[in-house]
Amino acid sequence: MLTEEEKNAGLEGRIIPVNIEQQMKSAYIDYSMSVIVSRALPDARDGLKPVHRRILYDMSAELGLYSDKPTRKSARIVGDVLGKFHPHGDSSVYDAMVRMAQEWSLRYPLIFGQGNFGSMDGDSPAAMRYTEARMRKITDEVMADIDKETIDWTNNFDDTMKEPTVLPTKIPLLLVNGASGIAVGMATNMAPHNLGEVIDACCAYVDNHDIECEELLQYVKGPDFPTGGIIYGYEGVREALMTGRGRVVMRARTEIEHTASGRECIVVTEIPYMVNKAEMIKKIADMINDKKIEGISYINDESDRQGLRIVIILKQDAVASVVLNTLYKNTPLQTSFPVNNIALVHGRPYLLNLRDMIRHFIEHRHDVVVRRTRFDLQKAEERLHIVLGLLIAQDNIDEVIHTIRAARTPDEAKTALMEKFCLSELQASAIIEMRLRALTGLEHGKLTAERDELQKQIAYFNEVLRSEPLQMKIIKDELLEMKEKYSDERRTEIVYASEEFNPEDFYADDEMVITISHMGYIKRTPLAEYR
Known part of the structure; x- marks a missing residue:
């Protein structure tokens, strides 16, 4: 209610009393829907969030940075996107652009970056004034036919020009590159897949619209991560593809080698997706220093331009398989990828399985054609x-x-x-x-x-x-x-049979002598000690 002073001041009729609870509820719902639709979740048709779509559209239509053109300063691209389509912080645009250029982040990168675009160790990219970029050849296919009235357009933030609501992509980006994002009250985390497998599944759906999700698993074996590695166990993969939710266990690829002095060493050549290499090595080193992992002499990062190589040299009497199992259990050499396939369908978030994602992409392509x-x-x-x-x-x-x-x-x-x-x-x-x-x-x-x-x-x-x-x-x-x-070989191997660790995995397979005393005490002694 208005006070007497406010009524006398002539504010009656100009101030509308509202219930603060209702006001906060409606304002928060508006905010959450804005985050869900306009920021954090990808579209089921082209697999892109608004910021990625705006970057690619600006690079192609506005700046003409196709794959056969020279690179342009990243600062120029970011400034153009900010001024025309995406009125948010410049770091949000540059970070999104950098990720699209990183070969360890996207299975099929969409941007070619020249300069320092970060590393698997979590190093930051160089400032945008130093780096340059242009589209990759595969991105030309994402933008193909955009000038032939194949998609719907909407006004940009200040109604001065049009921007696309979706891209007419020929590549099923949602499945091949995946996505991750945190909205309000929901999140998405989609795994990348192999382009050849996904296209085979799409063709099977085109031939038979009534195909079951189970049958599509013949074509899409499981996620195919840009960093390679091994998927350990198939049950989580199957659940993720069939229902849209699941837990995929990832392991590093390792080999057992021998040093010149004859000692065994574990060589890591591929690590799980989204694992920070430098942090992983630091964690292993800390556990060695704290005596939480026995049998390791030292760890060394020998990665170079040719590829990733982490060498873990073992102590003389250590058993490689036992140390490796301990590393899998206690370090990021084994980690899990929680799949949660939530994407926007007609502007509303839905949980999608493999068949749903293929269906929405094919319907979009049909509309475009x-x-x-x-x-x-x-x-x-x-x-x-x-x-x-x-x-x-x-x-x-x-x-x-x-x-x-x-x-x-x-x-x-x-x-x-x-x-x-x-x-x-x-x-x-x-x-x-x-x-x-x-x-x-x-x-x-x-x-x-x-x-x-x-x-x-x-x-x-x-x-x-x-x-x-x-x-x-x-x-x-x-x-x-x-x-x-654009198809290539699978990088991630799938080990179909897997079991949880059992206590025997952490002990060497040595011969023992068991001694039992008259008092009922039992003692275990390695046979080697008698020699």
């Missing part, structure tokens, strides 16, 4: 209309020249041509602007050939628009082309 065909058909019909007008002019060239010369103004000439030869305004304009060289026999032959080609194209486009099986064939052919161009 239909809209692209409509656009191409319209352009072909418009051009055919002009070509037919030019051919009429060539067949009646003397009359056309006479009509134009008799007119006082271009508009008058245009009107006269339209009346005399039953032409449209577009055709008449094209005839008036025609160059004299178009009168040669060679140009006539070119126009005739163009007319025939356009008529063939129009017939084909109309057939595509009438036939859904033909549309699906186009989608499948384009997917197989992407597989041919």
